[in-house]
Amino acid sequence: MIIPLVAKLETVAVLSADDRQALEAIGGNTRSFDKGRDILSEGDAPTHVYAILDGWAARYKTLRDGTRQIIAFLIPGDLCDSEITVLKKMDHSVLALTPVTVASLPRDALMELTRDRPKLAQAFWWATLVDMAVLRAWLVNLGRRDAQARIAHQVCELHARMKRIGLARDGEFDLPITQEQLSDALGLTSVHVNRVLQRLRSEGMIRLQNRHLTLLDAERLGALAGFDPGYLHSASS
Amino acid sequence: MIIPLVAKLETVAVLSADDRQALEAIGGNTRSFDKGRDILSEGDAPTHVYAILDGWAARYKTLRDGTRQIIAFLIPGDLCDSEITVLKKMDHSVLALTPVTVASLPRDALMELTRDRPKLAQAFWWATLVDMAVLRAWLVNLGRRDAQARIAHQVCELHARMKRIGLARDGEFDLPITQEQLSDALGLTSVHVNRVLQRLRSEGMIRLQNRHLTLLDAERLGALAGFDPGYLHSASS
DNA sequence: CGGAGTTTTGATAGACCTCAATGACTGTGG
DNA sequence: CCACAGTCATTGAGGTCTATCAAAACTCCG
Numbered sequence: 001m002i003i004p005l006v007a008k009l010e011t012v013a014v015l016s017a018d019d020r021q022a023l024e025a026i027g028g029n030t031r032s033f034d035k036g037r038d039i040l041s042e043g044d045a046p047t048h049v050y051a052i053l054d055g056w057a058a059r060y061k062t063l064r065d066g067t068r069q070i071i072a073f074l075i076p077g078d079l080c081d082s083e084i085t086v087l088k089k090m091d092h093s094v095l096a097l098t099p100v101t102v103a104s105l106p107r108d109a110l111m112e113l114t115r116d117r118p119k120l121a122q123a124f125w126w127a128t129l130v131d132m133a134v135l136r137a138w139l140v141n142l143g144r145r146d147a148q149a150r151i152a153h154q155v156c157e158l159h160a161r162m163k164r165i166g167l168a169r170d171g172e173f174d175l176p177i178t179q180e181q182l183s184d185a186l187g188l189t190s191v192h193v194n195r196v197l198q199r200l201r202s203e204g205m206i207r208l209q210n211r212h213l214t215l216l217d218a219e220r221l222g223a224l225a226g227f228d229p230g231y232l233h234s235a236s237s
Numbered sequence: 238m239i240i241p242l243v244a245k246l247e248t249v250a251v252l253s254a255d256d257r258q259a260l261e262a263i264g265g266n267t268r269s270f271d272k273g274r275d276i277l278s279e280g281d282a283p284t285h286v287y288a289i290l291d292g293w294a295a296r297y298k299t300l301r302d303g304t305r306q307i308i309a310f311l312i313p314g315d316l317c318d319s320e321i322t323v324l325k326k327m328d329h330s331v332l333a334l335t336p337v338t339v340a341s342l343p344r345d346a347l348m349e350l351t352r353d354r355p356k357l358a359q360a361f362w363w364a365t366l367v368d369m370a371v372l373r374a375w376l377v378n379l380g381r382r383d384a385q386a387r388i389a390h391q392v393c394e395l396h397a398r399m400k401r402i403g404l405a406r407d408g409e410f411d412l413p414i415t416q417e418q419l420s421d422a423l424g425l426t427s428v429h430v431n432r433v434l435q436r437l438r439s440e441g442m443i444r445l446q447n448r449h450l451t452l453l454d455a456e457r458l459g460a461l462a463g464f465d466p467g468y469l470h471s472a473s474s
Numbered sequence: 475c476g477g478a479g480t481t482t483t484g485a486t487a488g489a490c491c492t493c494a495a496t497g498a499c500t501g502t503g504g
Numbered sequence: 505c506c507a508c509a510g511t512c513a514t515t516g517a518g519g520t521c522t523a524t525c526a527a528a529a530c531t532c533c534g
Contacts, residue, residue, distance in 0.1 A: 067381050083370075085362075115355065126323045129323050129324055132320070142380050188523090189522075190481085191522090192521085195482090197481095233328070415513090426491060427512090431514060432514090
């Protein structure tokens with residue numbers, strides 16, 4: 001029942017039926033979280049690694065003054081806390097943006113698995129490095145692009161990731177997050193996000209209604225964003 | 238001759254003399270780079286992993302319009318391109334900010350080593366995850382702090398990292414980077430960095446002259462930055 | 475039909491940027 | 505030893521993007 005994770009790992013490594021079964025064997029348990037609940041909180045020392053099966057989550061940090069910064073959006077196939085295989089405590093939190101169900105992989109079993117199965121170890125390693133590449137791209141986004149390009153880039157990234165896991169088609173996908181959450185990810189205010197979103201709409205680049213997003217002009221959007229489709233390091237790149 | 242890297246890894250994992258020797262055995266070759274040269278360029282598919290022995294480097298991405306964003310400062314003990322053990326191409330570049338010398342570890346030998354020696358594998362894994370934690374903190378910095386707090390945070394982070402490798406004492410260390418490079422890291426203009434730097438000086442928080450930085454009031458600086466000294470995940474945290 | 479959460483709108487303020495020029499400092503060559 | 509160029513730090517004036525504060529319109533759901 002950890003299909004989305006397996007599917008994602010298989011886009012990069014060729015897993016034997018054996019590997020796949022071993023992985024699925026330890027991922028028998030699932031957990032569910034209501035929208036708005038923390039799946040993990042800063043300071044936790046979780047004993048399980050959670051793999052998202054369904055729903056959206058956000059990795060975030062809260063500052064002293066109460067503002068928060070979303071560091072990553074997590075979608076099916078993503079791992080919430082792979083770092084705790086080595087680090088001891090979470091240095092950030094993970095919030096369920098929608099109802100979320102996760103597969104729960106015991107930390108120790110997972111470590112054993114990756115020790116015995118180089119293919120799996122490499123696949124997990126790859127997943128982490130891709131996360132890091134996304135993080136770097138996100139950093140560039142915050143540091144060097146204005147609000148319009150920033151939003152465009154975020155949209156392009158989410159679309160590429162949703163497409164990879166089969167949750168987007170014809171340039172459209174469900175985007176179940178509020179403008180406020182988007183603004184927390186982009187380092188902007190929700191008011192400004194709203195205005196820029198309207199501009200993108202009026203310029204015919206996107207449609208966004210009922211939490212459903214359509215890329216009307218992916219070409220122009222990508223150019224505006226300076227989006228590099230290769231940075232997700234699919235198997236081929 | 239890869240002492241700084243070994244020293245850094247040993248702050249987290251207990252390596253046997255055997256591990257250490259094996260690691261040093263493959264790191265015999267060194268290379269030097271002039272200030273201003275790219276150590277690695279986007280698109281490269283390097284066959285060696287470089288570990289910085291001496292000098293400062295910067296991981297950066299260039300945008301279409303020529304502006305660039307520095308993603309990380311690299312100091313002795315840091316790895317320039319550990320990701321190429323899995324990914325095929327560099328998705329960013331690494332620039333020598335000062336004259337830099339690196340130890341050159343053949344990719345294949347390194348992979349073999351980590352396959353055979355779990356302790357070493359775990360140590361490298363840890364180093365990557367710490368890099369990721371730094372990246373997350375950096376992201377928060379760009380997204381949610383104003384220029385003053387941003388600079389203060391950067392200063393605190395660099396100080397903590399320099400201290401860990403024994404290159405800072407009594408709250409002071411050499412900071413051989415220009416204000417322009419600092420601005421590229423912080424997502425600001427060099428003009429603005431200059432003005433804010435002056436404010437930090439006039440408020441008695443830092444001294445900065447001749448590429449040498451002193452934290453005059455680490456307390457207040459940390460508070461202003463919202464700096465969490467624990468996020469570097471030293472062995473203890 | 476409330477009522478909460480979300481999106482939208484308006485007016486104003488401020489942080490940061492842009493452009494441009496001046497200084498300070500360093501190394502180089504004559 | 506001085507002139508000169510190059511890099512980097514500093515200063516000024518004016519403009520723009522984004523934030524802030526507040527309120528209204530809309531949507532969804534019990």
